[in-house]
Amino acid sequence: MNAARNMMAVIALLLGTGMAYAQTGTVQGTVKFDGVAPTMKPYKVTYNNDVCGNEASLDRLVVGKDSCVEYAVVYIDGLKSKPEHVAPSKYVVDQKDCSYYPHVLVVDHGMEFTVANDDPLFHNVHGYFASNNETAFNIAEPVKGMKTVQRVRKPGMYLMRCDIHPWMNAYVYVAGDGYAAATNKDGQFALSDVPAGKYKIVMWHEGWDTRDVGGKPEFSKPIEETQEITVTAGKTTTADFTLK
């Protein structure tokens, strides 16, 4: 009797899993730079050189082999699911050698991430809402080995900068819903378990023009491109983007 019941439970589970898979698809694609990518000038570092080095990259435009663009964020617009509780240790931005790693972090579930300091000097992590440049949070991490869990109230894009080392910049995209990704060094992204349907898919890139304002780089506006896609159950939909 018990064996029969267990078997029924297994069949129900398999059917349930099968149905869940049958209703979702994968979206994948590549972001490439159109034409010859401009060369990015490094920022001259004039203090804390023992830790920070003599030059720093702003990481505003990272183009690899075959014009592949790293650190673009791709997300599906208007597709919302409930954020899951994920341990904030899953999402970490580390400060090392006076740079942020990774340069772009996507928090695809939940609303928390961790900021760590791996440098033997004082960094502060000034977070701004990318939409209006207003302060969202400000964390001081004076000591090497510090870790701070940052909880944000709103999903969206956040810019992080250090007020002491003005070249340090990074982005955190809090999707909360599981349908966002940053491109890897091969310019690729993949979004899995997307419910079948028609959507707008957005590619966001931070933009790379900078202007020196009293020794502090100011950044140009981000670039966004949108496509309409249809996600079919059990299939992979391709969405490629070109950055100009």
Ligand SMILES: [Cu+2]
């Ligand atoms: Cu700093």
